[in-house]
Amino acid sequence: MIYEIYHLTYEYREGVRALDDINLKISEEPLLILGHNGAGKTTLLKILAFLLKPKEGKLIFKGKDVNKISKVELLNLRREVSYIPQRVTVFNGSLYEDIEYGLRIRGIKDSSERIKGALKEVGLEGLESRRAKELSGGQTRKLAIARALAIDPDVFLFDEPTSELDSYELLERVIFKKVKEGKKIIIATTDLSFAKRLKFRAILLAKGKVIKYLDTFDSL
Template sequence: MPPKLESRNLSREADGERIVDGVSLSVEEGDVLGVVGPSGAGKSSFLRLLNRLDEPTGGTVFLDGADYRTIPPRELRRRVGYVPQRPALRGGTVRENVTVGPRLRGESVDEADVARVLGRVGLRGYEDRTTDDLSGGEAQRVAIARTILNDPEALLLDEPTASLDAASEAKVESLLEELVGESNTTAVLVTHDRSQAGRLADRVAVFADGRVETVGPTKGILS
């Protein structure tokens, strides 16, 4: 079986600078790959290439062995969900934010599915809350609910707890562990926090200057 996600010689140039430089990495189904390294190492840029939020200028990515350029972008982004560092919620209610993906695709949304997803992220009964009334941790959990309502096969997580306090960080980490463990979801986690990578990731890739310096099992790499 091919890996769930695999980048081959993936590169991106912007303003004459190569910010991701020939990255080849694979993530098996159900595994979590942690991506660590200093600021400016290309971690988040690499993540955005994995579901074509940005376009590579070299190389490509395979999803279940299929070149992702053969997959319509809207379908790709449903199958490979992205959770940004900051939730970027729209004004309005939690329900409106969580259901934005299906509504943009012209699909009906089952209220039972909304309640189920909000229950999974610890926000049952929040459907009619406005986004202005949410704490930082609650907003991030709404962003995760918005992504998992699409039932993705893989999650791309860009510093998902970087702006949270310690209590909210622990809740979000626990939620991510539960989601990956229960549904065997594949994930790529970009984090500046090596201890977080140690808690959540099966393998770790260390980035520097847009390239992978080393990759391997979490315990061996981080020790």
């Protein structure tokens, strides 16, 4: 198992639970996290990315109890995961510099080919020198995906990845390529048309609880 979750609870403030007693085992196969806005999808992704700490419960990643490891070990685990948020923040510099920063803080050197390859894969080749803040919404989404591709982690966590994209084809191509490479893909989405095209195993969240497990989305 990649992740094992036992009785996990998260509160944004006292008495307001975003996740409530989640029990879940996540294997190597890709997974969809479905649910309406406010269901707890983003919170769960951030916990899986080690960006939020649960109030209660146990999170195990590749056999390691995350509550029992050192800060250095936690930092190393974060480097195995890339979280692609719904709301993307870009730097003031160029696309090249934006991606290079993420590689540099992970100690990845000789990054030029990685960066150019990632930009080409999302259709932004030749724009390395463009200021990131000048991009359209769809281009910014592609830049966020390129960041993750350049890092090439074991686990990709996508939060509403179709937001502001004008077609599914590029995103599907990236996702299926990474699945073929043996990467773990977890996607939180409200886009049921996109989910139906992927036909991945799925869970359905509502009010912070897992209310249904699906072998594929088509079985809903």
